[in-house]
Amino acid sequence: MFSPKRMLLLTLLVCFPATLPAADAEGKKQFLAGSATSNITPPLGEPVVGGWAPEPATNIHDELHARCLVLNDGSTKVAFVICDILYIARDVCDEARQLIADETDIPAENILIAGTHTHSATPATSENYRPFLVRRIADGVRRALVNQVPARIGWGSVDEPREVFNRRWYTTDPEQLKNPFGGMDKVRMNPSRGSATLVRPAGPIDPEVSFISVQTVDGEPLSLLANYSLHYVGGVRRGEVSADYFGVFSRRIAKLLGAAHPESRFVGMMSNGTSGDINNINFREKSPRQEPYEQMTKVGELLAQRVYDAQKDLEYQDWVPLGVATRELTLKHRKxxxxxxxxxxxxxxxxxxxxxxxxxxxxxxxxxxxxxxGPDSSDILLQVIRIGDLSIPAIPFETFAEIGLELKEKSPFADTFTIELANGAYGYLPTPEQHELGGYETWMGTNRVQLDASERITEVLFDLMDELRDTQKVAAE
Structure with missing residues (x-):
């Protein structure tokens, strides 16, 4: 008897031998890619989370998806799974990763699973929804594998600062600085808009929209994975499920690339960068009232247009090396x-x-x-994926923008962007300096791990980047 995994591998080899070569007829290395989506829309009645109090889902405004991309350099395969969900806990990610590893030839450590952090979705914790989500994630990756074709890849970025604002502010209003612990903070998350008491933001923004574009060797769009350091936008009706601007971007970029027709193999994807202290509100001004879904549509379509214009100048490569490095890190819980x-x-x-x-x-x-x-500590998974001279760190927290900026600045790779809430979810990740300022993201219970966690995480991620860079240098010699 063959195991399910072996049966799947035999099926792939028998049914698709001509489309999955490790090298072309001249012995040249062949780069392969495949993409697919899985519908992960929850049933009505599941709780919509993201606010202070969950409420049951009563309508589906737009379907939720797990958007999957598999890359294959002939010796290494990596998979990206970007899910329209608030977050996915470590044990759920591990279950899905292991299922994929059991049923395919992609190692579990080579799979990145992340939530977009839409606040109009349901959690992956219920007995009803969790097994469905895990199965659909695994099926999406399996289908992406089957869809592999010879491909070429390029990556780039464009700045869009108009839609990102640091939401932590110094203010002279003492009422806005009170915290639930009976004390006073130095900064306020989401202060009163247009207030004369506002002084300045407490941190930077990251305006860069990074993206990876994958095409067939004939130039047909296969997938585009983007990354932007912006929290959800919101503006939904009560009880409605939506993928937020992440879904708007994914649909719009397909239309702009001429890949929205039923026969298209294209999958658009928007992942969340380091946006733990970033949102879409300009606190210096009082915003006019908008219709439901109006603002998220504006943001998603603007980002899609900016990326579409930028990708026209990309230089594609027929082959690039892939690599993955992971490490477990134990972090103490605050008590x-x-x-x-x-x-x-x-x-x-x-x-x-x-x-x-x-x-x-x-x-x-x-x-x-x-x-x-609860437990005294958590073991978190840190991961870096290398695509040629691009590195993609994955952090299982809502990560402050300045952490992502540091990773970009000090990375040993030419290009770097970070995907947050990847391979788990453990709350907010401020820097020690931001902890000193207080505010919602630093409160015990919103932030759950030791105060220097960001420093320990970035130290490990830089080690993993160096490890991948050294491996690449050895392979090139």
């Missing part, structure tokens, strides 16, 4: 001290409708208690 435990115990003794100091104090009493009762 409340006795004073904090006492403070929240007193809060919980008050009537539920009484606000003692901050309107979210009861919410954080619960979050802090979970940390106290």
């Amino acid at each position: 409340p001290d006795e004073a904090m435990q006492k403070y929240f115990a007193e809060i919980m003794e008050q009537p539920e409708d009484k606000v003692v100091y901050h309107r979210h104090e009861r919410t954080y009493a619960g979050r802090v208690q979970k940390l106290l009762e």
